[in-house]
Amino acid sequence: MYRFGNPIVDDWEGKVNAWPLDEGLIDYVSASYGGPTDEKKFVGLNIIANPEFSLSGTQINATAITPKLLAETLHEADGVGANVATGYHAIEFLLWGQDLNGHEDGAGNRPWTNFAAGDACTNDNCDRRGGYLRAATDLLLSELEWMSAQWTDAGTARASLMANTDAGLSAILTGMGSLFYGEQAGERMRLGLMLNDPEEEHDCFSDNTHNSHYYDGLGVQNVYLGEYVRINGVLVSGPSLSDMVAATDTTLDVEMREKLSTTMMALGRIKTAADTGFKYDQMLERGNVAGKALIMGGVDGLVNQTRSIERAVSAQGLSQIAFEGSDSLDNSDAVFR
Amino acid sequence: MKPHATAILFTCIGFTAITGSASLAGPFDEPHLNIMPRTADEAGRIFKVTTPTATFSKAVRFETSSAGAATVQVRHSADAFSQPTRNIRFEDKLNFNVGKGFFRKLWVSSPSSTLASDGLGSVYNARSCHRCHIKNGREHPPEDNDTNSLSMLLRVSIPATEEDRFAEIEGYIASLPDPTYGSQLQDFAVQGHRAEYKLNVRYSEETIELSSGETASLRHPKYHAGTLGYGPLHRDAMLSPRVAPQMIGLGLLEAIPAADILALADPQDHNGDGISGRANTV
Numbered sequence: 001m002y003r004f005g006n007p008i009v010d011d012w013e014g015k016v017n018a019w020p021l022d023e024g025l026i027d028y029v030s031a032s033y034g035g036p037t038d039e040k041k042f043v044g045l046n047i048i049a050n051p052e053f054s055l056s057g058t059q060i061n062a063t064a065i066t067p068k069l070l071a072e073t074l075h076e077a078d079g080v081g082a083n084v085a086t087g088y089h090a091i092e093f094l095l096w097g098q099d100l101n102g103h104e105d106g107a108g109n110r111p112w113t114n115f116a117a118g119d120a121c122t123n124d125n126c127d128r129r130g131g132y133l134r135a136a137t138d139l140l141l142s143e144l145e146w147m148s149a150q151w152t153d154a155g156t157a158r159a160s161l162m163a164n165t166d167a168g169l170s171a172i173l174t175g176m177g178s179l180f181y182g183e184q185a186g187e188r189m190r191l192g193l194m195l196n197d198p199e200e201e202h203d204c205f206s207d208n209t210h211n212s213h214y215y216d217g218l219g220v221q222n223v224y225l226g227e228y229v230r231i232n233g234v235l236v237s238g239p240s241l242s243d244m245v246a247a248t249d250t251t252l253d254v255e256m257r258e259k260l261s262t263t264m265m266a267l268g269r270i271k272t273a274a275d276t277g278f279k280y281d282q283m284l285e286r287g288n289v290a291g292k293a294l295i296m297g298g299v300d301g302l303v304n305q306t307r308s309i310e311r312a313v314s315a316q317g318l319s320q321i322a323f324e325g326s327d328s329l330d331n332s333d334a335v336f337r
Numbered sequence: 338m339k340p341h342a343t344a345i346l347f348t349c350i351g352f353t354a355i356t357g358s359a360s361l362a363g364p365f366d367e368p369h370l371n372i373m374p375r376t377a378d379e380a381g382r383i384f385k386v387t388t389p390t391a392t393f394s395k396a397v398r399f400e401t402s403s404a405g406a407a408t409v410q411v412r413h414s415a416d417a418f419s420q421p422t423r424n425i426r427f428e429d430k431l432n433f434n435v436g437k438g439f440f441r442k443l444w445v446s447s448p449s450s451t452l453a454s455d456g457l458g459s460v461y462n463a464r465s466c467h468r469c470h471i472k473n474g475r476e477h478p479p480e481d482n483d484t485n486s487l488s489m490l491l492r493v494s495i496p497a498t499e500e501d502r503f504a505e506i507e508g509y510i511a512s513l514p515d516p517t518y519g520s521q522l523q524d525f526a527v528q529g530h531r532a533e534y535k536l537n538v539r540y541s542e543e544t545i546e547l548s549s550g551e552t553a554s555l556r557h558p559k560y561h562a563g564t565l566g567y568g569p570l571h572r573d574a575m576l577s578p579r580v581a582p583q584m585i586g587l588g589l590l591e592a593i594p595a596a597d598i599l600a601l602a603d604p605q606d607h608n609g610d611g612i613s614g615r616a617n618t619v
Contacts, residue, residue, distance in 0.1 A: 007415060020454045022445040025528055029448055045529040056525045056532040057566055084443055084464070098450050186434025187441070194435065197453035204450050303431060 004178035006171060008150055008157040015071075015083050016143050019202065022084040023093050025074075026132065028123055030100055047074075047085070048128045065131040067139040086136055089205070094133045096205035103198045103285035105277070107207035170318040172241065176220050177309045180263075184216055185302035193295050198281040207281060210274035213298060217267045221260045241312075249315050256308045263301035270294050370591065404589050418473040418585040441467040446527040458527035462490055473584035478558065479538055491522045491536060491562055492577040493570060507604065508615070515571045522562055531566035536578075 003009040023029055027048045045053055051063045055074075062069060070086045097110025113122040115130050123129075150157035161168045192200035201209040222228045226240025246253035273294060274280055283291025375383070386405075390397045402408040407422035421433045443464045444457040463469050469476060469488045476488030497511035514520040518533055526532040539559045544552050560578045562570065598616050606613040 010415075018443065020443060020445050020449065020451040023449050024446045029450075053528055054531075055528055057535075057564065084445060181430060182434045182437065186431055187438030190431060190435050191438045191442075195453040197451060199450040200453050299431075307427060 002157070002161065002172070002175055004171075004175040004183075006157060006160065006175070008160065009147070012143070012147060016087040016140060017089070018084050018087050019089055020084070020199075020204075021087075021089040021093055023098065025085055026090060026093065027129060030098055048125050048132055051128075065128060065135050067135045067142065070132075070135055071139055086139055088140065089203070090136045091133065091140065092203060092205045092208075094129065094136065099199060099204055099207065099281065101198075101281075103282050103288075105279070105282070107279070108205040166318055169241075169244070169316065170313065172223065173309055173313045173316070173318065176223065177306045177313075179216065179220060180302040180309070181306040184213065185299045185306075189213065189295055189299050189302075192284055193292060193299075196284055196286040198284055201280045201284060204281065207274075207279045209280035210271040213280075214264075214267045214271040217263055217298075217302070221264060224256065224260060245312050245315065252308065252311060252315055256305075256312060259301070259305045259308050263298070263305050266294075266297035266301040270298055375594075407589065407592075415472050418583060422588055439466075440470075441465055458525075459530040460523040460526045460533050462521070462523050462525065463488075469581035470584050471581075475583040476581040478578070478580060479536065488581045489536065490524070490579055491534070491560060492520060492579055493518055493522055493562075494520060494575050494577070495571045495573045496575075503618075505618075512575070515574050517567055518570060526566075532564075533566050534562045535564040537561040537563040 003013055025046055027046050029046075047053070047060075047062050047065065051061070053060055053062070060073060062073075071083070074083070074085050093108075095110065096108030097114070099106065099108045101107070111122055113120050113126075115126050115133070116122070117126065147157075149155055152158065161171060188202055198204075202212040203209045224241045225237075226242065227235060227237035229235050242253055242257065245256060270280070270283070273283075278291070280295075282288065283295055285291060386399060399405070404422070406424040409420045409423050411417070412420070419437070421430060425433065442454060444461075445451065445455050445464075446457050447455040449455040457464060471488065478489045493515045494512035495515055497513045501511045501513060503509040503511060522534045522536070524532050524535055537560070539561070540556045541559070543555045543557060545555055546552050558578075560576060562576060602614045602616045603610075604613050604615045
């Protein structure tokens with residue numbers, strides 16, 4: 001929610017949430033999963049199986065798998081902004097393993113023996129696999145701690161959001177729109193449906209995508225309503241965007257809340273279906289009418305919501321903040337139609 | 338080998354927003370565009386509005402909105418170049434966003450779980466379009482000793498023979514890819530493979546004396562394809578350094594009908610304005 005228009009969050013996001021994951025670089029993957037035959041001889045070339053390997057001609061020493069190796073050496077060797085070997089999805093992959101069920105029922109099914117000591121170890125290098133899991137988890141924790149620190153009273157992210165009230169409010173509202181329409185409806189949901197790839201979902205190893213989408217939506221609703229139910233059930237609440245919008249336009253606030261509820265209903269339907277066995281990767285199957293309807297229900301809700309957000313931005317007189325020189329647009333003579 | 342496709346402008350799939358342009362039948366048809374045909378009235382009005390001014394004493398009418406209603410206003414953020422045209426329909430923003438999703442999508446090595454996102458390599462320049470065209474802006478050459486040269490690369494070609502010429506285009510200078518390295522050198526490789534090269538740039542400074550005694554320093558780059566992974570380049574290989582160009586404005590370029598470009602090409606400069614353009618058909 002606070003990611004868009006806030007580089008402190010946006011530039012960081014790829015370190016913890018990069019997707020897809022280069023799983024073949026991390027650990028063994030099933031050669032049966034596809035890919036050209038001549039690639040298969042390289043399937044064993046992963047960090048867990050190889051204390052030393054080459055990447056783009058650079059020799060990487062991975063004898064000790066440390067957070068530093070994952071964060072710096074691998075990142076540098078590949079030069080990408082998002083780290084495709086670390087973050088939530090790396091941990092998800094190490095815990096669940098590949099989902100080899102396609103559009104069929106079932107998630108990743110990594111046996112516990114992949115981490116077993118001694119002779120019980122399967123698929124070799126259990127100690128290195130455990131080392132990778134530990135390093136990736138430590139790295140994620142330190143990234144999350146860093147991000148929490150940015151939002152403390154003295155934190156940089158808080159300071160930049162609070163520096164100018166109007167700009168801050170505009171960032172929150174446009175952030176809602178960017179997350180809803182651009183990121184979630186577009187990149188995360190519609191794109192997967194177009195590709196009909198069972199693993200073109202947010203949490204493909206664990207089949208937990210329905211929760212990611214649901215709680216992304218809920219997070220936006222929480223911000224608008226200024227409330228949050230803690231995991232122990234306690235409600236935290238305070239002044240909200242909803243109050244602010246209602247102060248100038250009650251009807252618009254009602255519309256916003258209605259549309260947020262509609263979106264949550266649609267995302268909830270996806271979650272209910274997935275929780276009872278019809279998983280997101282099954283919904284993505286080409287020709288699956290019910291699955292497509294569920295996902296498009298979410299997409300439509302998110303898109304429709306964005307219209308009201310845009311109205312809220314202009315109702316609050318905040319649109320002038322994001323754009324400079326908008327007056328030429330109010331002057332019809334300046335634009336030929 | 339002769340190119341057969343006839344799309345007249347470089348386009349980036351799915352990322353540009355279309356406002357409408359003239360429809361053309363035949364080889365210069367633009368089937369990927371959602372084209373709204375222009376009426377004769379509109380064409381006349383557009384011609385009038387876009388005719389260059391002869392006086393420079395005051396601002397030209399519509400100057401502040403040079404793309405008409407599609408003009409995007411300045412914004413002070415890293416996303417300044419990532420906006421759709423201003424008059425895009427709300428419904429079309431989803432297409433824009435999905436296209437942006439493809440543009441930013443990371444690709445991974447094969448085999449992997451994501452059948453639609455794997456197949457990276459064996460050699461590559463970057464994992465996604467966006468990694469070179471960062472935030473859709475123009476990129477930069479590496480500094481001395483940069484560890485990598487993302488967003489800049491060397492194109493490579495060798496001279497072509499007479500029969501490789503694109504006969505339909507007068508004066509077309511044909512070239513062929515390097516037999517080993519193809520037309521573009523790639524400085525990354527998936528695990529277990531060698532990268533094709535490493536781009537080395539060395540700069541030398543030259544001091545220039547200016548008329549009133551000041552001096553200025555000019556920097557000469559020297560590009561070199563180092564650490565070649567698959568043997569030497571062809572003996573006649575020609576190198577051409579390129580930075581990733583900005584993506585902003587491609588939607589506006591795309592909205593220019595191919596017919597307008599061809600009509601204004603004027604290769605022999607018959608109108609005597611000193612400009613003899615040739616349409617590059619790719």
